[in-house]
Amino acid sequence: xxxxxxxxxxxxxxxxxxxxxxxxxxxxxxxxxxxAGGNMKNVFQALLGGDTSDSMLKxxxxxxxxxxxxxxxxxxxxxxxxxxVFQALLxxxxxxPYILGVSGGSAIGxxxxxxxxxxxxxxxxxxxxxxxMGTLFLVLMMSSGASVLKKDSLLLAGVMINAxxxxxxxxxxSLVQDSRLHNIIFWLMGDLSMAGMDQVxxxxxxxxxxxxxxxxxxxxxxxxxxxxxxxxxxxVHIKVVTYTLLIVTSFMVSATVSQCGLxxxxxxxxxxxxxxxxxxxxxxxxxxxxxxxASYMVLCDLLARVLSRHGxxxxxxxxxxxxxxxxxxxxxxxKQ
Amino acid sequence: xxxxxxxNNLNHAYGNVSVLTDVTFSVPEGSFFVIIGPNGSGKTxxxxxxxxxxxxxxxxxxxxxxxxxxxxxxxxxxxxxMVSQNVMSDFPxxxxxxxxxxxxxxxxxxxxxxxxDIDIASQAMKFTEVGHLADRKISQLSGGERQRVFIARAICxxxxxxLLDEPTSALDxxxxxxxxxxxxxxxxxxxxxxxxxxxxINMAAMYGDGLLLLKxxxxxxxxxxxxxxNYEILEETYGCRLLVDQSPLGEYPRITLVPEKxxxxxx
Numbered sequence: 001x002x003x004x005x006x007x008x009x010x011x012x013x014x015x016x017x018x019x020x021x022x023x024x025x026x027x028x029x030x031x032x033x034x035x036a037g038g039n040m041k042n043v044f045q046a047l048l049g050g051d052t053s054d055s056m057l058k059x060x061x062x063x064x065x066x067x068x069x070x071x072x073x074x075x076x077x078x079x080x081x082x083x084x085v086f087q088a089l090l091x092x093x094x095x096x097p098y099i100l101g102v103s104g105g106s107a108i109g110x111x112x113x114x115x116x117x118x119x120x121x122x123x124x125x126x127x128x129x130x131x132x133m134g135t136l137f138l139v140l141m142m143s144s145g146a147s148v149l150k151k152d153s154l155l156l157a158g159v160m161i162n163a164x165x166x167x168x169x170x171x172x173x174s175l176v177q178d179s180r181l182h183n184i185i186f187w188l189m190g191d192l193s194m195a196g197m198d199q200v201x202x203x204x205x206x207x208x209x210x211x212x213x214x215x216x217x218x219x220x221x222x223x224x225x226x227x228x229x230x231x232x233x234x235x236v237h238i239k240v241v242t243y244t245l246l247i248v249t250s251f252m253v254s255a256t257v258s259q260c261g262l263x264x265x266x267x268x269x270x271x272x273x274x275x276x277x278x279x280x281x282x283x284x285x286x287x288x289x290x291x292x293x294a295s296y297m298v299l300c301d302l303l304a305r306v307l308s309r310h311g312x313x314x315x316x317x318x319x320x321x322x323x324x325x326x327x328x329x330x331x332x333x334x335k336q
Numbered sequence: 337x338x339x340x341x342x343x344n345n346l347n348h349a350y351g352n353v354s355v356l357t358d359v360t361f362s363v364p365e366g367s368f369f370v371i372i373g374p375n376g377s378g379k380t381x382x383x384x385x386x387x388x389x390x391x392x393x394x395x396x397x398x399x400x401x402x403x404x405x406x407x408x409x410x411x412x413x414x415x416x417x418m419v420s421q422n423v424m425s426d427f428p429x430x431x432x433x434x435x436x437x438x439x440x441x442x443x444x445x446x447x448x449x450x451x452x453d454i455d456i457a458s459q460a461m462k463f464t465e466v467g468h469l470a471d472r473k474i475s476q477l478s479g480g481e482r483q484r485v486f487i488a489r490a491i492c493x494x495x496x497x498x499l500l501d502e503p504t505s506a507l508d509x510x511x512x513x514x515x516x517x518x519x520x521x522x523x524x525x526x527x528x529x530x531x532x533x534x535x536x537i538n539m540a541a542m543y544g545d546g547l548l549l550l551k552x553x554x555x556x557x558x559x560x561x562x563x564x565x566n567y568e569i570l571e572e573t574y575g576c577r578l579l580v581d582q583s584p585l586g587e588y589p590r591i592t593l594v595p596e597k598x599x600x601x602x603x
Binding site for chain 1 (some may be wrong): 413
């Protein structure tokens, strides 16, 4: 008898390369398509930097669309990775930063930070982080700590906290007419249009080390799925790993929320799709979620830009319209 | 004889509720040891103290002549494996993937498997007769099959000791027997010390070299099956009527529960 086990490294590399290719294509699409310079030939010329190229289009592509695509990629990667981690940790396939209310908490923290006049970085990032940790703590407490496995109580707690956060966000934004604060739509439906290269730089500096750390913990996540007792007996430092994952995920999510507002259900759709295709091994899923989530968000943002006839849609509208039906489907499936 | 595990004056409490009081015993290496007792007697907590899941102060628990806290998590995982109760995973790992997880304490952080690891997993699966299930999803297996997969995973850790929490409680008769026989085979062929929490006193009598009877967190009796399985002791401990005689299979004590309607005439 032989045991066939495709070597993990090889699988991971192949899958990552494939998804990387999709990400590159998505980003290329995102920087090519738009109101200006619809002609592909012009876009190519602008990209390759030929002399005859349209300098206006070049500016649009490199100063507007490119940072925006990168921002979308970072946010998508973070949110789907966040969903993957919460699902593994809470052993609940419906867990996701937005559904659990963690995103909402970050937004409240970010708004408070802005109103207090803190600098964008590190001040507002820090208050957003506190907000996300606060809501995470509340959700876990409300679904009564030890029995985190109880699927419904966890979701219910998340929904309540989310509703409360949305109300508080609207209240705060409408109460203070502060030019530093974005509008309500920005916070509740997400917006990537304000992207600039410096923003992308700060976010990458915060997020990429987190991605690496998550990958390092990916095998421990596999073991945790066997239950905490067996995981521990296989050598996992349960508490250290669990707290690290929760804190780092909250940090990543809050960093993106404070820059782009609330984007729901990304952390639901991507991990589920990838798990269905590639299986449950987190050593494969962590890089796959980073790359796949990035592509997904880039494409969603592209849709948001292109679909609307007047101005553009908030990208959160797109992610919610795709994500909510999936959520309902998964909920019905898990009830069986 | 060398001791696999030694428990010294162990006291354990959850908050103000004392669960274990002054528990002292030792398990010789290469023996089959069964912990029995009524519900809430502290059996599972005792197992958790031995596995390191619950923190134990000082020299409360000694593993292979070394105090528990001298082991790192990984070192401990190379000496001792654990099979928990009713592990159900919603996540669709294959049997091979689950069994290979048992190699983790011998591998790096990412748990990358070498040929050597796959050979060991292969042998373990052969041993517990789950080789034909290698590519099946763990969530699609029956309770008995899943338990054998988890045991194969434990064997992969190449431990000296295996702890099991009621491994047969959810299984039908054939699977109960198979799991118990597997444990005995592990003891005899690989010299692994087996420590098991069980509700099944008759099984404990037939397989156990040593028994420990707990009630309300205290040791009522420890020793060979014949010493522990005594009707006065058991009636007192469990608070029910029962008979003890000898199994037709040999010199093993056997209990029979006595229903109310036989109480007046019975023993």
